[in-house]
Amino acid sequence: MPKFRWQPKAGATGRYQDKATGRFVSSKAVRSELDGFLDGATDPVKSLADQLRDGSLNVNDWETGMRRVVKNTHLAAIAEERGGWENMTQSDYGRSGQIIREQYGYLRVFAGQVADGTQPLNGRFDVRSNLYVKAGRESFYKSKQAAGKKNGLTHVQSKLNPADHCWECEKFDGKWYEIGDKSYKLPGQRICNKNCKCSELYGVMVDGTVIMAGA
Amino acid sequence: MKDKTTATKRGRKLKWKRATDEELDDLAEITEADIAEAKAFAKKYGSPRFAALLEADKPDA
Numbered sequence: 272m273p274k275f276r277w278q279p280k281a282g283a284t285g286r287y288q289d290k291a292t293g294r295f296v297s298s299k300a301v302r303s304e305l306d307g308f309l310d311g312a313t314d315p316v317k318s319l320a321d322q323l324r325d326g327s328l329n330v331n332d333w334e335t336g337m338r339r340v341v342k343n344t345h346l347a348a349i350a351e352e353r354g355g356w357e358n359m360t361q362s363d364y365g366r367s368g369q370i371i372r373e374q375y376g377y378l379r380v381f382a383g384q385v386a387d388g389t390q391p392l393n394g395r396f397d398v399r400s401n402l403y404v405k406a407g408r409e410s411f412y413k414s415k416q417a418a419g420k421k422n423g424l425t426h427v428q429s430k431l432n433p434a435d436h437c438w439e440c441e442k443f444d445g446k447w448y449e450i451g452d453k454s455y456k457l458p459g460q461r462i463c464n465k466n467c468k469c470s471e472l473y474g475v476m477v478d479g480t481v482i483m484a485g486a
Numbered sequence: 487m488k489d490k491t492t493a494t495k496r497g498r499k500l501k502w503k504r505a506t507d508e509e510l511d512d513l514a515e516i517t518e519a520d521i522a523e524a525k526a527f528a529k530k531y532g533s534p535r536f537a538a539l540l541e542a543d544k545p546d547a
Contacts, residue, residue, distance in 0.1 A: 275542040287539055296539070304536040311531035330502040338513060342520055343527035347540065355542035356525060364516050372514035379505055386502030 277354030283473035283485040284418040285354050298486035302470055305351055305411055312344045312404045320400055323385075324392050334382040341374045341403050348407035352414040366417060370410045374403060402465040409459030412471055416457075419473045419484075420450050426474040426481045427455065437463035447474060447481045 275296065279285040287296040319336045322328040328336065349367045353359050381399060384390035390399070416427060427450050429443035436444075439461035448455035450473075458467040474481040505513070529537045 273541045273543045274538045276545065277542045278545055280545075287542055290543070301539065304533060304539060308528065308532035308536050312527070314531065330500050334502075334505075339523070342514075342516075343524045346516065346520065346524040347528035347532070350524070350528075350540055351536070354545075355540045356521070357542065357544050368514050368516050371516075372510060375505075375510045375514055379510065382502060383504060386500045388499055 273355075275355070277358045279354065279358070283424060284352075284415050284422060287354070298470065301351065302411075305348060305408065306468065308347065308351075309344065309404055309407050312340065312407070313401045315340050316400045316404055317397070320392070320397055330382055330386045333385075334378060337378055337382075337400070337403060338375055341378065342371050344404050344407045345371050345374065345410045348411045349414045352411045353418070363414070366414060367410075370413060374406060378403060405465030406459060408467065409457050409465065412457045412459070415471065415473075416450050423475060424473045424484055425450060425476045428472050428474070429455075429458065430470045430472055430486075432468035432470070435463070435466070435468045437461055437467070439463070440467065440469045444469070 274290060275287045276290050277285060278288050278295070281288070281295060282298070286298070287301065288294070289296065316337070319328065319333050319340070322336075323330070323333040346367055349363065349370070350356050350359055353363050381390065385392070385396070390396055419427070426447045428445055428447050429440060431440055431444040439456065440458075440463060443455060443461075458469045458471065459465050461467055470486060472486050473484045475484055476482075525540070528540055532540075
């Protein structure tokens with residue numbers, strides 16, 4: 272029996288509601304659960320890296336394994352943003368497929384660099400491998416912006432994570448950008464890269480002023 | 487002469503077949519089996535609460 276119900280009209284792009292208490296789950300809590308999941312999902316990445324190093328996997332096998340991790344991670348991140356598996360639509364799966372395909376392209380370049388020796392199996396290799404999982408945060412916000420736009424939201428602003436941010440995060444903090452504005456970068460696309468822990472707020476332009484719609 | 491494609495762990499060339507764009511397009515397609523696998527993956531690596539969120543009901547009618 273599910274503990275939560277998805278309410279698509281609550282908040283900026285929908286919110287989870289506890290069925291027993293009627294209370295909404297905060298966007299901070301939803302994001303925190305995603306962060307925990309993404310941390311855990313680096314375990315199989317480490318295992319694949321170890322197997323590549325000890326020779327029990329070749330580069331193609333490693334790339335195939337990484338593709339599985341990428342697909343699982345990004346699908347779950349997007350599903351969390353969309354209100355869970357039951358609330359995913361064909362359009363959501365289509366968007367997920369595009370995001371995953373983009374990651375596969377980056378992964379192919381990475382695998383090629385491993386194969387030709389330009390990316391040794393060192394600490395940087397581990398860091399780069401983990402970024403494919405951490406990019407799930409970016410997918411979460413890509414999905415959120417797409418949903419927001421569909422719901423009539425027009426603007427987005429970044430909300431700084433006080434403990435963990437870069438100067439680009441500071442630059443985007445608290446300023447409104449039109450959704451789709453190329454000068455705005457999603458959390459995960461900035462200098463602090465996929466480790467970015469900033470979040471987003473959404474708004475609607477009414478008579479020349481952006482009205483906050485929520486997180 | 488040494489085979490340059492011989493697998494090594496020390497920065498020399500490793501055997502690898504580059505996937506084509508079409509192959510990646512096909513691999514990125516999402517099937518029912520992929521969804522089942524992602525559900526199991528989320529349960530394994532996420533918290534019980536993360537799993538519970540993902541199992542949320544549809545909205546009120």
